[in-house]
Amino acid sequence: MLRTETSRFRGASWSWRNAWPKVGERLMRALASPDPRPLRGFGLLMLIAAAVFPCISGSFYMRLGIESLLLGTVALSVDVLLGCAGLLSLGQAAYFGLAAYISALMYLHVTRSFWLVMLAVIGAVAVFSLALGAVAIRARGVYFALITFSAAEILSKIAHNTREIGGSDGLIGIPIPSIALAPGLDIDLHNNTAFYYVVLAALTLIYLGTRRILDTGFGSVLRAVRDNADRVSFLGYNPFWYKLFAYVMAAQIAAFGGMIYPLLRGFVAPHLLGFEVSTKAVVVSLMGGIGTLLGPLVGSIIVTFLESVIGSYTERHLFVLGGIFVVFVLFLPDGLFGLARRLAAKRAEHRS
């Protein structure tokens, strides 16, 4: 209902002067799913599949699974911003990479306590995302995308040119720590199976937490801000604070993946902050289905596995992946989850 009223309001105030940002907003709104309700059954199925995966896979695929879940956090954070707040960020890798560098430097020079590192990462990312978010979300549409993109590039260049943190070569030698889950219960991350389940459990919690937060009144206001920020402010809410909260929350989600990455692969490098990681997160979110939260995670897993498998058979793997993306954009603009939802709706219609 809000939606139809919104467009009438928009039609009245349309002018050439501010047409371009609105085109951007509209595009994003079209991409965002109209119905953010979860496909619960499908989610549960995915979780079961993920839980039994280590039983059938060797160490390489298990570790690839961990990496795909970690990259999935960037996709999830893109979706929180784009799907719920209508903000297209092209710089979410900034938080993934920032957390990766903080985590790497702390394990190398300060402490081996997982929880201390986590506290430092959460603190640093909160400060940085509040500062950058407060500037960036004042801009709309494509300008927001440009600011987030530039900030990530600046961080990447700083990492690239600072010899003390490894310069262009990055840092290696990051130890593989144990996580003290409870007194006397240490999880040794040398064990790939344990590592996998820790990451899977953490990601499930993050997903459910995000879902819970977005299902509250806060989420509803956020979606209203996405649809028409001006109107929301007439209702007595300040859109700024809602967007800022969503921005900080998304940053923390991506930072979680970044914090674990160096423990898996043993190194950090400037490109973790770069454009490639950011844009890939947007692309896999589109493939999975924007606004579904679960879709981007699934998209990330599929693309990470595809990249790894196709690359072994042909040098033209980028061409194949590019082709798959084009097919998605042309024929499945609402992604895999959009397709699943349409099929489910069709079946329900058929039954009634």
Add this chain to the structure above:
Amino acid sequence: MSRSKPMTRWMTTALAFAFAGLAHAADPIKVGVVTPLSGSYAPIGKQVRLGAELAVKEINAAGGVNGRPFELLFEDEEANPSVAVRKAEKLLQQDKVDLLTGTVNSGATLAVGQIAERNDRILVTTVSYAPSITGAQCSPNVFRVNANAFMQSSALTSWLIKNVPGKRYFFIGPDYEMGRSTIAAFQADIKRLGGTDTGSSFPPLGAKDFTPYIGQIRAARPDVIMTATAGNDTVRLLTQLKEYGILASHPHLAGAAGAVTQENIGAMAGAAEGFLSAAGYAIDIDTPANKKFVAAFKKEFQTEPDLFGADTYGLFYLFKQAIEKAGGTDTAKLRAAMEDASWETPQGMKTMRKGDHQAIVDMVVVQVKGDGFRTVGRVPGNEAVGPDNCDRF
């Protein structure tokens, strides 16, 4: 193999099982090659691939290593360390390769070297030249058979001091980490060898206008101008030096191996004439081994080999020698066999230094003449190699 169809793969596996008992001695020695096959580093990856393929073809045709053939498994690392690490893990854990090579950028070599160490396998780089790989960040499982940046600098500077009359040097490099560290190495070597450092300047990477720096160069009256610029930066720097008349007094031009290359030499309309640099290989090295290598390479691939192709080709003869000596591919024995190896390559004999796993390579000094390069001198490897800075093993 890496590009064969899944069906062929299954059949090969099935056959391998069927004949496992009979054909044990002919089990291939699997070498994983993680190298950029796409993107802007693809030309380097191509030379790595061709060099490896030629060497393997020759060795296998001559009966392999103790009757076992080499088998190459290629993976595209996209010049991206996270992709490189992922692909290296696949080769190590899924394909169970015996050896790894191919990594190009230093970040990827360091990260993959660490993965090799954690999986108890050996990585040999034939391209990366960051001194840290066999220096501060050395690993017992990582070897390097190409010349590193330190060797390029010390070979070039020692040749310059001996063969160029003037002693006044000026340095100019792009303002980023790599440019500054290359210039710092040049400066340290020139000072050590008794040259005079008349100044240095660091224009931004991609600078269009070098006018502000040219006044400084003119005032310094250098006999030699050394640069660490690359690509189009070199083109603009050298053509502007020429336009401003700096080159009229004939200072010698010298610099990093990547400053003047076959790609940008044509764009400089002679401004790069006489430019000197040092490298671990030049195609016109006048030895029977190199002539045979160049001819075989051209015949097989209809293209010329470069530094990367030659170093990768040579590596497989080190593998062959070390596996024969170690009696197999056990990592500890292989490491021991490689640590004191001397082996024949297109460049001549290479010797592995046990202390830091850096191969000692004779260096060549090449000079731009017209649209090509010619070799003007050689610097023995033990003069260029410098101190062993590795203290991890």
